[in-house]
Amino acid sequence: MNxxxxxxxxxxxxxxxxxxxGYRVSSTRKRLKVVQEFEVYLNSQFTFAELAAFHESIESWWAGNSKYLAINSHExxxxxIRLYKxxxxLKNEKLTAIGESLASVYLRQRDTLSAALKTIKLGNLTNSNFQVLLKAAQHVKAGNNLGIKIVDKQRGTSASGESSVSLRDFLYGEYVETKRYENPKTVMVKVDIISRHFGHLLDSPIGNINADLVRQWMKSKERKLTKRQLAAGDSLWxxxxxxxxxxxxTFRACIQLAKEKGLIxxxxxxxxxxxxxxxxxxxYLSDHEELRLYAAINQRNSLKHEQRARTIEHRILRRLETPAHLESCHFVDHVSPFIILFKETGxxxxxLxxxxxxxxxxDSKFFRIRKSIDKRGISNVIPLNSLALExxxxxxxxxxxxxxxxxxxTRMDAWLFPSPANPELQLTTIKKSWDMIIKEAKIENFRLYDLRHDFASKVMMQTxxxxxxxxxxxxxxxETTKRYAHxxxxxxxxxxxxLDKSRQVGALPDFLK
Known part of the structure; x- marks a missing residue:
């Protein structure tokens, strides 16, 4: 990071x-007029080495290797300002902000009393508050209390201590920035959940949100049930x-974070x-279902090999470029190894x-789960059995x-399951292939995620x-694991x-006598 x-x-x-x-991170690299003008400005201000290092930091930022991209003020x-990926x-070769916030603005200066370097967050940069943030920075550097008041206003703290910042600004600002460090994999998923269910509250001041508003939302999701449905225990929602x-x-955790940040x-x-x-x-799979599943997996793999062989033969006859031969590998694609590994490791x-x-x-026969990619943010080491290893x-x-x-x-940095469309990226789903396999195996009511339950159930029954x-x-x-305790x-x-052993002779219904 530069x-x-x-x-x-x-x-x-x-x-x-x-x-x-947007021009630097886009693959098409369209040179717009504004890009050309800014490039001329950069070439006039910085050396070739400085620009090369800066371009490298942009690529690292967009690849996700840097927490943020920081640019300093000349004046x-x-x-x-710090920009977070x-x-x-990136849409149509244009870099567009998801929310209203473009970046976070920080001021770093040395405290006159303690001589310690302190970093103050002035606020989130938008299209309308840029000059306000610059004015706040100037006042803070001058030691003027007006600067602190401006910063408080940007944070939305009123005289009563309640926040006037909207839920939208907090959600796409401090919430995303904080939760990113806890688990960058799930932060935007949580934002989507809140936006989907409580989108009608996004423009409300965060200090005005209370349980009554959530109860109204819950009321809107209720459905009318008959006495028969109530007796049967049907869902109310x-x-x-x-x-x-x-x-x-998820929504409650968001509001709790606002409290921890002092906004409410x-x-x-x-x-x-x-x-x-x-x-x-x-x-979990019965013995017969497991046999049918592997039969369907093997049949699919064989058919894919035959199709690939016919494609290669067809393209050779027409002197066209052929896909790579797979004589050295039993698997024609990622589907079979993914399903087997998932089933055998859970x-x-x-x-994955x-x-x-x-x-x-x-060599040591184990699979390491990194904290950064786990759903719960927990690192672990999972042993590999013979089938998973092979x-x-x-x-x-x-x-x-x-x-x-x-x-x-290095080869070790590559994805375990690369995307067949773009090997630079990881695989994201096998849902369509799984649906076809499970249909061919004639296994009903069995999701892909149930393979994890299959793994846990059989380990529990064996150990x-x-x-x-x-x-x-x-x-x-x-407590989460106790569902398998039975x-x-x-x-x-x-x-x-x-009861069967102690039953009296003849104490049986006619069909069993």
Missing amino acids: KTLKIAFTNQSISSFLAYL IAGLS SEFT TLSPSTMKEGIC KDHDLYSLPRIRVDNQVIR IRPGT FNSKWSDVDL TLKEWRKHGIHNESASYFK GNIYMVSQLLNHQQI LMDSSRFEAVNT
């Missing part, structure tokens, strides 16, 4: 800079209970009723999608890994060790079987 490059901060220069960033010493999207619970918990004094969202979710139903699909070859130790060894022979490695410094299963599944709490309790079966 922090030495300085430019003149104006509304026009920031706009030109964002256009230049005010210590004033800088997650706050932008138009959404699934798990979706309702996810929305309320308190909130009453913990007074909301708890929604019970019945997630105790465990689906590692979450999202974690984001794993790299450096996470696999074939699957990985065979999958590594596939030619796609040579293509993927060409985009990285009876709930704590071992909890560690293998990377659960934060043992699979290890053989004493209950033995208890009811004693």
Whole structure:
């Protein structure tokens, strides 16, 4: 990350800079007039080495290797803006902010009393408050209390201590910035959940949000039930209970963060009723279903090999470029190895999608889960059984890994499951292929994620060790693993079987006599 490059901060220069960033990160590289003018400005102000280092920092930022891209002010010493990749999207070769915030503005200066360097966040940069932030920086540097008042106003703190900042500004500003460090993988997922369920509150001041507003939202999701439906225990909501619970918990955590940041004094969202979710139903494969699943996987793989052979023969006859031969690898694509590895390790699909070859130790036979890619932010080491180990060894022979490695410094930095469309990126889904396989295997009511339940259930039945299963599944709490506890309790079966042993001769219905 390069922090030495300085430019003149104006509304026009920031706009030109964002256009230049879009040009640098875009694959088409369209040279617009504003880009050409800004490029001329950069060439006149900086050396070739400085610009080369800066361009390298842009590429690192857009690749996700840097937390932010920082640019310093030419006029005010210590004033800088920080741009975060997650706050932008690239559409039609144009870098566009997702929310109203373009960047975060910081002022770094030395305290006159303690002589310590302090960094003050002045606020979030938008298209309308640039001059206000510059004025605040000048007053703060001059030691004027007016500067602190301006900063407080930008943060939205009123005289009563309640925040006048809108939920939208907080959500795409401080919330994203804070949660990014906890788990960058899930931060935008949480933002989408809040925006989807509570979009009608985004423009409300965060200090005005209370439990009554959430109860009104819950009321809008209720459905009318008959007495028969009530007796049967049908859901009260138009959404699934798990979706309702996810929305309320995520929203409550967002408001709680606003309290921790000092934007509001308190909130009453913990007074909301708890929604019970019945997630105790465990689906795992029977012996016959497992045989049919592997038969479908093998059949698909064989058909894909035959199709590839015909394609190669067809293109050779027409003197066209042919795809690579796969004689050295049993797997024709990523689908079979992904399903087998998921079934034999129980590692979450999202974690497998984001794993790299450096996470696999074939010699020591283990799979390392990095904290940064785990759903709960927990690192772990999962042992590999013989099937999982041999699957990985065979999958590594596939030619796609040579293509993927060409985009990285070393082969070990490449994705474990590269995207077939673009090996520089990781795989994101196998849903369509899975649906076809499960249909061919004639297995009903079985999702891809149920393979994780299959792994946990069978380990539980074989070992009876709930704590071992909890560690293998990377659960934060043992309570989550207790859904599998019934699979290890053989004493209950033995208890009811004693009734058969003690039954009197002839005390049976006619069809059993």
